Amino acid sequence: MRSTAMHPSTSPAGTRVRSAFAALTIGSTLSLVASPLALAAQPANPYTAVSRWTPPPLPAGKKPITQDTYDEWRTIGGSTLSNDGKWAVYTLSPVVGEGELVVRATSGTTEYRAPRGFTGRPQLQAGASGPANFTAQAAQVSADSRVVAFLIYPTRADVDGARRRRGSTPPRTALGILNTADGAVTRVSNVRSFQLARRGGRFLAYLLEDTTAARGGAAGAGAGANAGGAARTDSTGRPRREYGTTLVLRDLSNGTDTRIEGVTNFTFDEGEKWLAYSVTTRDGANNGAFVRALPTGAVTSLLTGAATYRSLAFDRAGTQLALVSDLGDSTAQPRFALYHASLAPAKGKTIATRKLVTSADVQAGLLIADRGPVEFTRDGSALTFSIGVVPFDSIPADSLAEKAVYDLWHWQDAQTQPQQKLNATRDRNRTFTALYTLATNKWAQLANDSIRVTVSNDGKRVLGINALEYAIPQFWGEGASDAYMIDPTTGARTLIGRKLDGNVQLSPGAGYAIWFENGQWQAYATATGKRVNLTDKLPVKFQDEEFDSPDVPPPYGIGGWTTGDKRVLIYDRFDIWEVDPSGVAAPRNLTEGEGRRGGMTFRVVNLDRDDPFIDVNTPLLLRAVDSLTKASGFWREKLGVDSRPERIVMGDRNYAGLQKARDAEQYLLTQSTYREFPDLWTGSDIAQTTKISNANPQDSQYPRGTVELVSWFNGDGIPLRGLLYKPENFDASKQYPMVVYYYEKLTDGLHGYQAPSGRNTVNPLVYNSLGYVVFMPDIVYTDGQPGPSAAKSIIPGVQSLIQKGFVDPKRIGITGQSWGGYQSAYLVTVTNMFAAAVPNATVVNMTSAYGGIRWASGLARAFQYEHTQSRIGGSLWQYPERFIENSPLFRLDRVTTPVLFMANDNDGAVPWYQGIEFYVAMRRLQKEAYMLVYNGDEHNPTKRANQKDIDQKMQDFFAVKLQGADAPSWMVRGIPYLEKGRDQVKMAPQPVRTITPTGEPNGSNGGR
Structure with missing residues (x-):
């Protein structure tokens, strides 16, 4: 077969591509960072670098830190205060091991x-198919603070034993x-499961696992019933019923129990007047479906009959209850209905x-x-x-x-086939919000496949967002949405704005x-339709001033609304502005410019999650962070009054x-430093708190160095800072090996506590x-x-x-993970100043x-190059030279630094084939490289x-390359496929055997 020459494109794009390769050839990018230090020669020995x-x-x-040390470190989870403030409750859990309340x-x-x-x-x-990391459910404190209820999980021995006995019943909580x-x-x-009423404190309800054979059951009394799992289908195609088990209602005032058999769902009202089940x-x-009056024990039947009853929901006042049921329906596909019960009937009437x-x-x-949510609006006037x-x-x-059997990838699909596959269960079970107004007995479907909604607390206003029209531009990072006000009784829509970029x-x-x-906050009055630009007359920016990606800078956000929507609190980089959303009153700088003058960022702390508003008669609590020193603390400010914020507590922590x-x-x-774990502190005054936990007393037994901020200028003269961690007993007269780790900006972590740990990043x-x-x-x-x-940074x-x-x-x-891994791979192509690199x-x-x-x-990866972290700023066809110039692959021939890198074959963010391209290039160029692939991992x-x-x-x-340690076996001889896993079970590697080929390699005659 005659060979055919491939002629380069003569299009502008082709010219740009050739120019880009030419730039690589002459090393234009290398010249940006070249220096005597950057071009220092590498040692020749491939295993002992120095x-x-x-x-x-x-x-x-002090004790040495080992991988066993990692497992003993404990964290504090689920911390809370009792309502009366007399008790702090939390769970203390080691990385691996038994926890305690x-x-x-x-x-x-x-x-x-x-x-x-x-x-x-x-x-x-x-991988994602494996069990997720376990998280213990937070304990609950009764409203009167007399009782703490919590789940007790099986012991480690029980869990390990059940895992070894395949098919055995899992140990129960x-x-x-x-x-x-x-x-x-x-x-x-x-x-x-269990539940305490949010208010009250007298009753606790818990649902037992079924450990007996099915024997029927009854409401309020009777034999146990089989507790069912997920719904399955019977021979008629109708989903099988889920059968209940025993519910125990405990009166905590006297310790008496009431058993109710066959229960599938249960809930208290907030005020502990009712139990619905x-x-x-x-x-x-x-x-x-039944309600039990907790003060008297009287049980009222709401609905009865062979059916499924779900989504029991009380209103906040405990005067109404809603649920869904398929009572009376016998079709193959159950047809549910929405039901409502008034629990406060007129005198002489029954529920x-x-x-x-x-x-x-x-x-x-x-x-x-x-299975969709059923909820009353906050005022109880409507029902979603x-x-x-x-x-x-x-x-x-x-x-x-x-x-x-195939997939069709259509160019006009709103979502790619991989997105559709991942979202299949969600889409199959998708639901749309509807609203029933109780006073008028009218309802409307508010949401659909294209519109998601937010319903007001009184059910009289509905905001609708439609992003579906912009789903295709979202593919490359240019999504938007249209916003509407929706009539809650008819579903009719009024357009607020089209192609809006913000939330x-x-x-x-x-x-x-x-x-x-467009860099400004906009408000739309829902009653009048008037639109107001709230910030265009103010002398500061309300979008990220330090944003350095090729996209629209995001806003700093909103701190909340005062009672009655009178004012909205809007953040700039440092300060908080009190703004009249109607546009009538002039905005004022709530923090009096104190933040910008002092380089301090103020943000609102919301301590009352129950109240959607900020009370203007209560001092506003703020958290502050010093942008220079990273010190933080809490401050106090008054709304509606011209005053500077008052410091409560502030420190280098x-x-x-x-x-x-x-x-x-x-x-x-919590308060922490690099050396101090974020233990719990409490007090009646934020400025005067007492430490009440000591999660890791063993910390003092291990070496812990210091951290400090250091400064320099990048190649363009921009001032930069970084974190420098020094070993304990650091001696400035000595020279130390150094490991450099990076990911965007990390200096905000100056006062972050570091527990010993290890994975694919660097724990300082x-x-x-070491x-x-x-x-x-x-x-x-x-x-x-x-x-x-x-x-240059x-x-x-x-x-x-x-x-x-x-x-x-x-x-x-040097080392980095993901985006930091890319930086590492790039660096070794433009400098040889590093003795080792781990670009994971x-x-x-x-x-x-x-x-x-x-x-x-x-998601397609295009968006991150055009608009977000990868920062190319356009498509491959707009800027082909940028893609090439920023790709390490095209200059790997210059690499002299040995590399170790991880590329896992179930990586859902970076295609692991990128690791293969890296490995193949380094192997072809015969440069020292080791690729780790953790099978099935992410x-x-x-x-x-x-x-x-x-x-x-x-x-x-790093020990080999930076400290001159002996190379381990995996670096010297690798791990042949037939020996895979032997190092993990401490088996000796097989002796090296040489096999003499008896003929030409397979395929050697092909293509002649």
């Missing part, structure tokens, strides 16, 4: 502890009931239940959704419910055996819709998590303990130059530290990555063993 370096000895009395008096030293079982449960299987008077704990076995038993004789809407009342192809789609008939399992919100009182557009007791002036917060505490200095530089970007921007920062004398210029390694989950070829899919979301490894393995391999790699 002479052996001995880390300084551990400080006296802690109930601590906020005054004095009384503390109760109770085991919670295996709460520190690592993920044992990789129990319920713990702790009495705050004496700390006594009552344990109830085999509990599925549904019963579904196999014989169906006692099925129904009666009426049917409001049936599935026959909705459009063809739709029905009342049995859900309308679903009639399910498609399923395709018989064997019907496609001899048929074509449109409805004010709490529904007087205004507000959104950010991270104050966070502020809570207030509902009925008392008692506060709970761990690396300090003798390294750790540097985390901030990066600023120029559109179209993500690679050079990183080089990072390299001068490294050079500034070398000039201080304590960093050995021959012992510097990296893109090396933007031209191929641009056309890929983010498999975790199904962008960041989820399996605990994989996290530890990449952590160890990164440590090994």
Whole structure:
């Protein structure tokens, strides 16, 4: 076959591509960062990069940090205050191991502890298909603070044992009931779920797991029933009923229990006047929905009969209840109806239940959704419910055996096929909000496939958002939406704005819709239709002043609304503005410009989650962060008064998590530094708090260095800062190896506590303990130059530290994950100043990555290059040279730095084929490279063993290249496929055998 020459394109795009390659050939980008330091020669030995370096000895009395150390560190979860402020409650869980509930008096030293079982449960299987990381459910405190209820999980031994016994019944949870008077704990076995009334404190209800054979049941009394799981289909095609189990209602005032059999759903009203529950038993004789008057124990039947009863919902006052049921329906596909009961009937009347809407009342192809949310509006005047789609008939399992099976990717699809596949369950079960107005007995469907809605607290205003029209531009990052006001009785729409880029919100009182557009906040009066620009006359910007991506800068946001929608609090970079949404009164700077003058960012702290408004008669609490020092604290401000904010507490630490007791002036917060864990502090005055937890007393047994802010100028003269972590007993007269880690900007973490841990990133505490200095530089970007921007930020920062004398210029390694991985891959193509690089989950070829899919979301990757993090600023056809110039792949021939990198084959963010391109290029160029692929795992490894393995391999790699350690076996000889896993079970590798080929390789004759 005669070969055919391929002629280059003569189009402008082709010219630009050739020019880009020419630029690579002459090294134009390299010249941006070239310097004697940047071009330092690399040692020739592929395994021992430098002479052996001995880390300084551990400080006296300190233990070495190992991977076993990681597992013992504990976190505080689910922290809360009792309503009276007398108790702080939280769960203490190790990374791996048994957790405990802690109930601590906020005054004095009384503390109760109770085991919670295996709460520190690592993920044992990789990827999204494996079980998710376990999170213990937060404990609940009774409204009167006398009882703390919490789930007790199986022990680690029970969980591990059940895992080894395949097919065995999983170990069950129990319920713990702790009495705050004496700390006594009552344990109830085999509990599925529990609930305390939000107000009150007398009653606790819990649903038991079924541990017996099905025997029927009844409402209020009778035998146990089989507890069903997800609905299944019987021989008629109708979904099977879900059968209930035993509900226990405990009167905490006297310890008596009432058992109700066959319960599937239950809920209290907020004021603890009622318990509503549904019963579904196999014989169906006692099925129904019921309410129990808690003060008297009287039970009222709302609906009875063989049916399914779901979505029980009280209004806030506890005077109404709604539910859905398929009572009286016998069709193959159950048709549910919406029911309503008034629990406060007129004198002489009894509680009666009426049917409001049936599935026959909705459009063809739709029905009342049995699993969608049912809720009363805040004032109880209206009721939102859900309308679903009639399910498609399923395709018989064997019907496609001899048929074509394929996906059709249509160029006008609103979503790509991968998105549709990921969203299939959600879309199959999608529901649309409808509203029933009780005073008029009218209802309307408000949402549909294209419109999502927000309903006002009184049900009289509805905001609708339609983004479907812009779904295709969203493909490349240019999505938008149209906004409407919708009549809640007719569903008629009034257009507010078209092609809006910002998120449109409805004010709490529904007087205004507000959104950010073209750099300004806009308000729309829902009663009059008047639109007002709220900020165009103000002398500051309300969008991110430091935004450095090729897109519209986002706003700083809104801090809330005052009572009656009179004022809206709007953030600029530093201060808070009090703005009249009607546009009549002039805006005023609530914080009096104190933030901008002092470089301090003020933000509102909302301590009352129940009230949608900010009370103008109550001092406003603010959190402040100093942009220069990263100090933080809490301040106080008065609304409607010209006054500067008053400092409550401020310091070089991270104050966070502020809570207030509902009925008392008692506060709970955390404060932390790099050296101090964010333990709990409490007090009646935020400025005077007492530490009441000590989650990690073992911290003092391990070396912990210091962290400081360092400054330099990038290649364009822009001032930058970074975090410098130094080992304990740091000696500035010595030269240390250094590991550099980066991801956008990390300096806000100056006062963030670091627990020892390890995965595919750098933990400064761990690396300090191994003798390294750790540097985390901030990066600023120029559109179209993500690679050079990183080089111009990072390299001068490294050079500034070398000039201080304590960093050995021959012992510097770099690493990053994802976007930081890309920066690492790029850096080694423009400088040889680094002795080792670990660019994990990296893109090396933007031209191929641009056309890929983010498999975790199904989104095409184009948007991130055109508008977000990858910062090219346009499409591949607009800027082909930018894609090439910023792609490490095209200059890997210049690399002299050894690389280790991870590319997992279930990565849902970066296509793992990028890792293959990296590996193939380095192998073809015969440059030292090691690729780790954790099978089935994700962008960041989820399996605990994989996290530890990449952590160890990164440590090994840096030890070899930066400290002169002996190379481990995997670096010297690799791990042949036939020996896969032997290193994990401590089996010796097989002896190397040489096989002499007996003929030509397969395919050697092909293509002649």
